[in-house]
Amino acid sequence: MNSFAASVVDPATAVAPTARFRSLTAKQAIVTVVVVLVLSLLGSFLELFIAWNHIRGQVREQASQMLNTVDGSAAEAAYQLSSELGQQVVTGLLGYQVVDTVELRDNFGDALGKASRSREPDMFAGLARHLFGDVTTYHRSLMRSRNNGPVTEVGRLDLVLSPEAVAHSFFDLALVNGGLGLFRSLAIVGLVVGIFYAMITRPLVRLSQVVSQVDPDHPGARLITVLPGHGQDELGQLIGSLNAMLTSSQRGLDQRDRAQADLTALTHDLERRVAERTAELETASNQIHSLNLQLKADNLRMGAELDVSRRIQQMILPTELELAQIKGLDVATFMEPASEVGGDYYDILQAGGGRLRIGIGDVTGHGLESGVVMLMTQSAVRTLVTSDENDAVRLLDVLNRTIYKNVERMGSDKNLTLALLDYRPEAPMDMVDDGTGQPVTGHLRVSGQHESVIVIRQGGIIELIDTVDLGLPIGMIDDVKEFIAEVTILLHPGDTVVLYTDGITEAADSTHTLYGLERLCEVVASHWQAEAEAIKAAVVADVRRHIGSQALYDDLTLIVLKQG
Amino acid sequence: MEIVVSGEQYSVEWDAPTRTAALKGILRLNGLEEYGPIARFLSSAVPEGKMTLDVRSLEFLNSSGIAMLSKFVIEIRNRKTVDLNVVGSTAISWQGKSLANLCKLMPSLKMEII
Numbered sequence: 001m002n003s004f005a006a007s008v009v010d011p012a013t014a015v016a017p018t019a020r021f022r023s024l025t026a027k028q029a030i031v032t033v034v035v036v037l038v039l040s041l042l043g044s045f046l047e048l049f050i051a052w053n054h055i056r057g058q059v060r061e062q063a064s065q066m067l068n069t070v071d072g073s074a075a076e077a078a079y080q081l082s083s084e085l086g087q088q089v090v091t092g093l094l095g096y097q098v099v100d101t102v103e104l105r106d107n108f109g110d111a112l113g114k115a116s117r118s119r120e121p122d123m124f125a126g127l128a129r130h131l132f133g134d135v136t137t138y139h140r141s142l143m144r145s146r147n148n149g150p151v152t153e154v155g156r157l158d159l160v161l162s163p164e165a166v167a168h169s170f171f172d173l174a175l176v177n178g179g180l181g182l183f184r185s186l187a188i189v190g191l192v193v194g195i196f197y198a199m200i201t202r203p204l205v206r207l208s209q210v211v212s213q214v215d216p217d218h219p220g221a222r223l224i225t226v227l228p229g230h231g232q233d234e235l236g237q238l239i240g241s242l243n244a245m246l247t248s249s250q251r252g253l254d255q256r257d258r259a260q261a262d263l264t265a266l267t268h269d270l271e272r273r274v275a276e277r278t279a280e281l282e283t284a285s286n287q288i289h290s291l292n293l294q295l296k297a298d299n300l301r302m303g304a305e306l307d308v309s310r311r312i313q314q315m316i317l318p319t320e321l322e323l324a325q326i327k328g329l330d331v332a333t334f335m336e337p338a339s340e341v342g343g344d345y346y347d348i349l350q351a352g353g354g355r356l357r358i359g360i361g362d363v364t365g366h367g368l369e370s371g372v373v374m375l376m377t378q379s380a381v382r383t384l385v386t387s388d389e390n391d392a393v394r395l396l397d398v399l400n401r402t403i404y405k406n407v408e409r410m411g412s413d414k415n416l417t418l419a420l421l422d423y424r425p426e427a428p429m430d431m432v433d434d435g436t437g438q439p440v441t442g443h444l445r446v447s448g449q450h451e452s453v454i455v456i457r458q459g460g461i462i463e464l465i466d467t468v469d470l471g472l473p474i475g476m477i478d479d480v481k482e483f484i485a486e487v488t489i490l491l492h493p494g495d496t497v498v499l500y501t502d503g504i505t506e507a508a509d510s511t512h513t514l515y516g517l518e519r520l521c522e523v524v525a526s527h528w529q530a531e532a533e534a535i536k537a538a539v540v541a542d543v544r545r546h547i548g549s550q551a552l553y554d555d556l557t558l559i560v561l562k563q564g
Numbered sequence: 565m566e567i568v569v570s571g572e573q574y575s576v577e578w579d580a581p582t583r584t585a586a587l588k589g590i591l592r593l594n595g596l597e598e599y600g601p602i603a604r605f606l607s608s609a610v611p612e613g614k615m616t617l618d619v620r621s622l623e624f625l626n627s628s629g630i631a632m633l634s635k636f637v638i639e640i641r642n643r644k645t646v647d648l649n650v651v652g653s654t655a656i657s658w659q660g661k662s663l664a665n666l667c668k669l670m671p672s673l674k675m676e677i678i
Contacts, residue, residue, distance in 0.1 A: 365626075411595075413596045413631045449661075468661050476630075476631055477638060483668050514657075
């Protein structure tokens with residue numbers, strides 16, 4: 001079965017099985033011939049041996065009969081010493097074809113008759129002598145009673161048969177036997193080989209031819225048909241097994257082909273996806289690259305913008321010289337812009353006669369836009385103050401409309417908290433006694449919405465003036481008139497006013513804890529006796545301590561005013 | 565509650581039965597333009613009657629957002645058909661002054677700080 005399978009699978013050896021079967025037929029024929037011939041020869045030899053034995057017996061019997069036939073005559077011749085009679089007996093015996101030599105002697109040893117036959121030497125003479133030499137010589141003592149006396153030997157008769165003649169029938173028999181045996185053997189061989197060929201070899205050869213026609217690429221395409229008459233035998237089973245194998249092999253090939261097709265499809269899909277992904281990645285990479293360029297450009301631009309913003313903010317602040325010229329009010333200011341500069345604004349303008357117009361505000365957001373809004377605010381406030389606008393509502397209304405319109409024109413949504421403080425170094429004209437028992441040496445009118453104003457009275461007592469109800473963010477809506485209000489703070493000698501932006505109160509430490517208004521109040525309250533500069537320094541130091549190594553997220557602005 | 569507008573850090577949700585718009589998360593959109601979708605939704609949410617604006621879960625609102633809310637409140641005030649109620653939280657720092665400003669912009673606005 002395996003050799004069949006191998007020959008099916010390997011196309012190179014597809015023809016070989018036929019040749020093998022042919023040679024198989026020859027081998028089988030040769031073996032059959034040899035076996036049958038050997039058996040036939042053995043049978044022939046056995047028959048010849050039996051025939052040989054039989055012939056020997058026949059020869060002995062024939063010789064004995066021949067001697068018996070002449071026994072009386074020979075004894076009479078010997079008794080009578082009659083050569084004539086003796087010669088008759090001898091000649092008579094020589095009449096038998098098998099007899100070679102006959103000699104009759106009397107009991108004196110004299111020959112009474114003698115005859116012999118000369119024969120042509122035969123090619124089988126040696127073999128004949130070998131086979132029958134021992135049964136060709138016979139002696140018969142010739143007995144006769146003399147004168148009715150006892151029987152005595154009167155002579156002897158020697159008979160020699162011809163081995164060739166004796167063997168002649170044996171050889172004939174052997175020839176016939178041999179010929180018949182050979183014929184029989186050949187007939188048996190022919191029959192056996194023919195039957196074997198018809199029943200086994202020929203179906204095998206046909207099977208091998210059919211198997212050799214199986215397409216190795218499509219083994220299951222054409223199955224082997226069952227040979228007629230072999231449906232149920234071993235050949236039928238073999239074909240069934242082969243067909244099962246071919247079907248299974250075809251199934252395996254089909255599965256392989258399908259797997260190969262799937263694999264090819266998957267490979268193509270993968271290649272396509274890789275190509276797509278590569279293209280996407282390339283696009284993404286290009287986008288990232290351009291975004292990076294954009295970012296770099298933006299960073300450059302923002303860096304430049306922040307520099308400009310910081311310079312705008314710093315260059316528009318009141319100078320130290322201006323602050324130093326202020327009389328009657330101890331003033332200290334502090335501003336530190338954040339790295340991303342915010343829009344903190346403060347200004348202290350001298351309006352003559354010790355009057356100060358103070359502004360503090362915080363524009364939303366950071367950067368150039370916030371800086372520009374801060375600059376516009378400063379200019380507008382200064383313009384209004386310079387034009388001696390004393391009415392808080394009007395001032396803030398004009399300011400708001402100015403900023404609102406400009407911000408709108410800028411396409412921006414910036415707005416700002418802004419508190420304006422009008423300081424006069426005297427008690428208000430309409431002042432009623434505040435009941436503190438202390439002289440009122442100055443007052444502040446506060447308007448606009450910003451952080452609370454901290455007032456530290458004698459003994460460090462804190463007063464907080466909420467500015468939420470004094471206005472609205474500037475630039476947020478077009479009309480804020482109705483929301484503007486004003487409060488007046490009376491100042492006694494030593495009273496301190498602290499203004500700040502949310503950069504101070506919302507300064508965060510590493511745990512994001514805000515500095516807070518409460519802590520600011522505590523610090524300024526504990527330094528209530530100190531000069532403005534010292535109070536400012538104490539607050540700044542405390543805020544810095546709070547911030548620690550954290551980055552500054554918003555501008556820090558602080559103004560300390562101390563009533564002289 | 566259905567999410568009307570949403571972004572990476574924020575969402576605007578609308579609860580029709582209670583007519584409540586809730587702003588949640590952190591709103592740091594850049595300029596009034598980016599606040600457009602939220603502004604348009606708020607102003608079209610309720611043509612008339614009661615409306616609640618819930619900002620208790622709005623942890624942060626930048627100045628543009630405050631400007632957007634201010635404009636919305638002014639629009640409602642001018643329309644005079646909507647009864648606006650704002651719910652805020654004391655726990656969120658930006659809301660104190662900004663919500664007070666909304667009240668100022670629309671005195672009829674009911675402010676509830678929880």
